[in-house]
Amino acid sequence: MRACARSLERVGNATAWRRPGAALAVACLGAWLLAPAVVRAQGRALTAGAAAAAKSPSAREQAPYDLTGYWTSVITQNWQYRMVVPGPGEYADLPINAKAKQLADAFRASADTAAGKQCEAYGAAALMRLPEHLHIHWQDADVLRVDTDAGMQTRLLHFRPAAAHAAPEASWQGWSAAKWVLANAGGAAAGAAGAANAPPVRYGSLQVITDHLLPGLLRKNGVPYSAETKLTEWWDLRVEPEGDQWLTITSTVVDPQYLQAPLIYDSIFQKLPDDSKWAPAPCSLIS
Amino acid sequence: MRTPPFVAAALGCLSGILCASAVLAQVDLSGNWVLVSTQSGREHATGPYPGDFSGIPLNVQGRQAGWAYSGDERQELYRQCEPWSVSYIVTGPWGGRFTAERDHYGHVIAWHLSSQAYDRLPMTIWMDGRAQPPPQALHTYDGFTTGHWEGNTLVTHTTHLKDSFLERNGAPASSQETVNLFWTRHDDELSVLGVMRDPVYLEAPWPVTQTFRLTTAGSADIVPEYCEDAEIVQGVSDGYHSATVLPDQLPAAQHYMQQHYNIPLEASQGGAATMYPEFSKRLAKTYKTPTNYCTQYCCTGRDAEKFCKNSNN
Numbered sequence: 001m002r003a004c005a006r007s008l009e010r011v012g013n014a015t016a017w018r019r020p021g022a023a024l025a026v027a028c029l030g031a032w033l034l035a036p037a038v039v040r041a042q043g044r045a046l047t048a049g050a051a052a053a054a055k056s057p058s059a060r061e062q063a064p065y066d067l068t069g070y071w072t073s074v075i076t077q078n079w080q081y082r083m084v085v086p087g088p089g090e091y092a093d094l095p096i097n098a099k100a101k102q103l104a105d106a107f108r109a110s111a112d113t114a115a116g117k118q119c120e121a122y123g124a125a126a127l128m129r130l131p132e133h134l135h136i137h138w139q140d141a142d143v144l145r146v147d148t149d150a151g152m153q154t155r156l157l158h159f160r161p162a163a164a165h166a167a168p169e170a171s172w173q174g175w176s177a178a179k180w181v182l183a184n185a186g187g188a189a190a191g192a193a194g195a196a197n198a199p200p201v202r203y204g205s206l207q208v209i210t211d212h213l214l215p216g217l218l219r220k221n222g223v224p225y226s227a228e229t230k231l232t233e234w235w236d237l238r239v240e241p242e243g244d245q246w247l248t249i250t251s252t253v254v255d256p257q258y259l260q261a262p263l264i265y266d267s268i269f270q271k272l273p274d275d276s277k278w279a280p281a282p283c284s285l286i287s
Numbered sequence: 288m289r290t291p292p293f294v295a296a297a298l299g300c301l302s303g304i305l306c307a308s309a310v311l312a313q314v315d316l317s318g319n320w321v322l323v324s325t326q327s328g329r330e331h332a333t334g335p336y337p338g339d340f341s342g343i344p345l346n347v348q349g350r351q352a353g354w355a356y357s358g359d360e361r362q363e364l365y366r367q368c369e370p371w372s373v374s375y376i377v378t379g380p381w382g383g384r385f386t387a388e389r390d391h392y393g394h395v396i397a398w399h400l401s402s403q404a405y406d407r408l409p410m411t412i413w414m415d416g417r418a419q420p421p422p423q424a425l426h427t428y429d430g431f432t433t434g435h436w437e438g439n440t441l442v443t444h445t446t447h448l449k450d451s452f453l454e455r456n457g458a459p460a461s462s463q464e465t466v467n468l469f470w471t472r473h474d475d476e477l478s479v480l481g482v483m484r485d486p487v488y489l490e491a492p493w494p495v496t497q498t499f500r501l502t503t504a505g506s507a508d509i510v511p512e513y514c515e516d517a518e519i520v521q522g523v524s525d526g527y528h529s530a531t532v533l534p535d536q537l538p539a540a541q542h543y544m545q546q547h548y549n550i551p552l553e554a555s556q557g558g559a560a561t562m563y564p565e566f567s568k569r570l571a572k573t574y575k576t577p578t579n580y581c582t583q584y585c586c587t588g589r590d591a592e593k594f595c596k597n598s599n600n
Binding site: 064072073074075076077078079080083084085086087088089090091092093094095096098101131132133150181182183184202203204205207221234236238240241242244246248250261262263264265266268270277279281286287 | 548
């Protein structure tokens, strides 16, 4: 960078164009002009790069960080709608349409329980919002398995291309296509002196897109989502200097049938040292 | 020795690539970001309900300070324009505009997050590796913040804050509070995790999230707002004195959640336990879902008011 700057300063003199350093300066200037445009496109470029790289190494080998282990949800937002079953008509923060509201108003937990539909509140569109623990582990080199103790559900995050499966049946957890979106180490770490022999530091996010869902509930007081629902998630691991590890999942629920606009929410999980808090419980619409 | 022009050009290209890669190593946050998360919409807009500290790991001291807060303090003339603290980025209703401050070589030495509202100060994130000031240095509402990149995530650390609030219902924050923020860009969305720590009022870290979207709409939610310290809410404060709340006369706010949502005091008073699933199971043994239909803040989205009136309430 300093070389670039010195060369650019010299270009201020008109006669300097005849000197060899002028070529350096011109190249630097070009790089400077191009860099912002490339930076703006970086988000998408990261995505494309990860997709190309996913062909050879397995997802487990490619993982920029280790999500496996036990996690507990941390409920600090929307508490009254998540930690207890909210009362009738409590639809705040859900951009539902009139049809959804009509169905929710008519919802009776006892009737759905009698019909054996308790797990409709544990579908993928709402599962990560529940108070629960996660057990994350690799089912195989390209399938990340996420078990929940709440409702004893299992999500399978498939890193293999969608073509590898044929028309999956609709289910509470649907079909989840996953990919790592890798990023480089960042400004300070890139090219740091003395880092040549150190293993490369890897960062990135996990993107998960889920469809083929059975109709379910966004909230246990009856707010519905339809089979047309598509869920897009970003899973990020954030590690603090203090030692805490947080898994945040940013979810966007799009449902053309029951939502006026995308429902966007986050779920926070904290890493646990072991499975001592793991407490499987069946699905319930009343607690 | 004279360098052949083509060699110089090749060196120049190589240097140019190196120049560019140094910049590419950082995600660009420049632009206007608006809040898009639909979670906690009411809390972001109007603030949490009075006395509702559920999910906030307040300790005994924090709980007492929170209950003693009535809102009157904010009506005193000298406090009407007092901004909220840095955690308001993840608990408040505003987005902001990121701009980079660069040195001669193009390196980002600081990110500036502007605020369009008077109730949050602009925030400067120092990226040049400067050290934290000594503990006795000036404490402000925006504090002192340093940052570094970890891949696509900007990690920031804020100290030197003034006494303030975690939430607008009076959940307190002391001048010892620290805030770690993780700003992760996913395409045109920015997922932010804030983790607040406070040895005075919190018994555990308090993590809160927020999601923003890059907008090209210019000033969508970036409209400057200025505070004029003249508005007095009649009957609440005379503008000079706040109501005195004695310990044995704690406001009815502490029972608000019980009265309106059947949520008992052991939950609404907060505490680290209230953040975890075990608390939900414990509460399930005594909690009764309200049977009355919702009467306030029931719906979200377009035509929410009309929407709610069309049915049971």
